[in-house]
Amino acid sequence: MKTTIIAGARPNFMKIAPIIHAIEKSKKSGNNIDYRLIHTGQHYDKKMSGDFFEQLQIPEPHANLEAGGGTQAEQTAAIMIRFEKELQANPTDLVIVVGDVTSTMACAVTAQKMHTKVAHVEAGIRSDDWTMPEEINRLVTDSVTNYFFTTSDIANENLKGSGVEEDRIFFVGNTMIDTLLEQRPRFQKPAIWDKLKLKEKEYFVMTLHRPANVDEEEKLKELMDEIVNNSQNLPLVFPVHPRTAKILSNVGVSHPRLHMVEPLSYLEFNYLVERAKAVVTDSGGITEETTVMGVPCMTLRDNTERPETITLGTNELLGTDPKAIKPAMEKLFAGTWKKGDVIPLWDGKTAERIVDILTILDFD
Structure with missing residues (x-):
């Protein structure tokens, strides 16, 4: 065949x-x-x-x-x-x-x-x-x-x-999880780890790319401000697409703890995710990976095609209202974020x- x-x-x-x-x-x-x-x-x-x-x-x-x-x-x-x-x-x-x-x-x-x-x-x-x-x-x-x-x-x-x-x-x-589990022992520490002196569970990973979040400049600025202001002085590592970086620059988003870096390889990115305090994202696939690795995940979307990451996993759907970030961060730092469960197969x-x-x- x-x-x-x-x-x-x-x-x-x-x-x-x-x-x-x-x-x-x-x-x-x-x-x-x-x-x-x-x-x-x-x-x-x-x-x-x-x-x-x-x-x-x-x-x-x-x-x-x-x-x-x-x-x-x-x-x-x-x-x-x-x-x-x-x-x-x-x-x-x-x-x-x-x-x-x-x-x-x-x-x-x-x-x-x-x-x-x-x-x-x-x-x-x-x-x-x-x-x-x-x-x-x-x-x-x-x-x-x-x-x-x-x-x-x-x-x-x-x-x-x-x-x-x-x-x-x-x-x-x-099959995405097949790859994750196969490659997990081979995750690679990116150069940014030592450069920023990152420590396990003491930083956030961010990814944002959906037009609803990044194309409306004022909304993007408000989202970023809420994330920065409520992340309790922890570094924010943001592998960012050049297009998104340009928009961020246009709206004047910058902060000493916000580190916008070049997109990372699969093995480097997941090295960071596995050790992060939490992930803030609007991606679907990342919610699957965080669930399997037991990492808290905040999804800045109004809907998801992967509801099992919420009902069984470590993902929470916050929506796209920037005001939803503060209570989610408070829950995370209070230690009451859900642990997640094994997803069948x-x-x-x-x-x-x-x-x-x-x-x-x-x-x-």
Whole structure:
């Protein structure tokens, strides 16, 4: 069986790395399964060089479609046109897409139009917020998917509620956590650790990138002021995208304890997260990682597609009102933040379960 695996953005590679490892292991055991890895080029990341693939212990992609840049529509069109040519040149039995980026949706639609079956890893998650491009990508992808690999019972119920038959839904766990648990012993201390004289549980990690938080300058300034004023003299380490850094500079956000640094590698960033007092973020994936590592997490969003990180994990949804930060910080420093629990099947064996299922599916 031939599979084509799609990745378009940095988090996608963390999700597909364990699938590649599991396919290689299954192939060595005598199973008839192989893969072709396609990077759509949706996001250019200077840190996604040879070192990145070496860190995740995966080979360089077989092809890069180089479809980055442009508007959402332009990027979608470029990916679809180039992936169609890729499939014509290299037919496959199954296209595997992961997550919820534009590449996920564009390649799923293209594959189906070429009568190639699609498996969606991380299917069924929903924020119910149609202002998020990712939510549209999830809905469209799941509407043309054949096989649904899910991370939670909530995702299963979302799919059933939309009419997906149970025999096409496979609750397998979270491949992002496979990578986290595999790489955790290899986390690397970043240079910023010694430079700032950081100490375990005596600093915060921050990430902000969503337009609702960073594009409204006055709101961003108010958010940052609240975080700085209520973090009890602890350092705030903020790996920041250059675009966000420019906005912060425009609104005059600066403080001796606020350290805006270049984006870090996967192993360096998670070294900081694992040892942080808490994380303040508007990312979805980071809430999963903090939950598994037992690190308190404050999410500056009004909704989440990962509710299990709240009901079972260490994450709290604060919303986007800056006034919500002070009571959350008081709760954290009072030592009453929730500890979190084990999330079912987030055990590092998700990719093995996926590949075991793939080897017994009928693709005729």
